[in-house]
Amino acid sequence: GQNIDQPTEMTATEGAIVQINCTYQTSGFNGLFWYQQHAGEAPTFLSYNVLDGLEEKGRFSSFLSRSKGYSYLLLKELQMKDSASYLCAVRPSGGYQKVTFGTGTKLQVIP
Amino acid sequence: GAVVSQHPSWVICKSGTSVKIECRSLDFQATTMFWYRQFPKQSLMLMATSNEGSKATYEQGVEKDKFLINHASLTLSTLTVTSAHPEDSSFYICSAQSPPYGYTFGSGTRLTVV
Numbered sequence: 001g002q003n004i005d006q007p008t009e010m011t012a013t014e015g016a017i018v019q020i021n022c023t024y025q026t027s028g029f030n031g032l033f034w035y036q037q038h039a040g041e042a043p044t045f046l047s048y049n050v051l052d053g054l055e056e057k058g059r060f061s062s063f064l065s066r067s068k069g070y071s072y073l074l075l076k077e078l079q080m081k082d083s084a085s086y087l088c089a090v091r092p093s094g095g096y097q098k099v100t101f102g103t104g105t106k107l108q109v110i111p
Numbered sequence: 112g113a114v115v116s117q118h119p120s121w122v123i124c125k126s127g128t129s130v131k132i133e134c135r136s137l138d139f140q141a142t143t144m145f146w147y148r149q150f151p152k153q154s155l156m157l158m159a160t161s162n163e164g165s166k167a168t169y170e171q172g173v174e175k176d177k178f179l180i181n182h183a184s185l186t187l188s189t190l191t192v193t194s195a196h197p198e199d200s201s202f203y204i205c206s207a208q209s210p211p212y213g214y215t216f217g218s219g220t221r222l223t224v225v
Binding site (some may be wrong): 040104 | 117145153154202204213215216221
């Protein structure tokens with residue numbers, strides 16, 4: 001089975017940095033994704049990690065430690081539009097390549 | 112980039128009727144399509160995986176006779192909610208594996224059964 005844990009809610013200030021953590025336990029591992037989802041909309045792709053380390057893409061960075069079953073999404077220079085839910089998703093090895101999503105972290109950016 | 116077009120965006124139907132939701136991959140071939148359901152303030156729950164030309168694989172607890180999935184071509188997958196009831200009201204989203212390694216989501220369909 002698979003288990004993915006994320007904090008339910010976070011609040012951060014505009015212009016600041018926020019780190020959203022994700023821990024997972026899966027039967028096999030073939031990549032971890034981060035998605036952003038605004039209320040009432042479909043998720044949009046943010047990042048993908050399959051090897052240990054940090055992937056940086058503009059204001060967003062994602063880190064992975066496979067041995068610890070741990071990832072985080074780092075958002076810098078927060079903007080009001082970053083208020084959204086952030087979903088951590090893990091793809092197990094083999095099978096249909098289906099992805100399991102965590103419950104998501106609702107981030108509220110305040111002025 | 113890869114685009115998945117999902118229609119309709121929202122639909123209201125009466126209890127007992129059926130509703131069809133379509134997902135099309137516009138600029139790539141989607142051999143595998145995933146169908147999710149999302150209730151308010153909850154995460155995406157995988158309902159089924161469809162593969163072009165074969166029967167869909169349903170997750171545990173999902174009624175295959177109620178949620179009919181057809182993946183007749185490499186660019187089109189459909190989900191039909193049959194004999195809809197108010198508890199089927201939800202946000203339905205499709206997703207396709209898209210190059211190089213990610214998943215592209217459709218825009219979602221908000222179904223309300225009255």
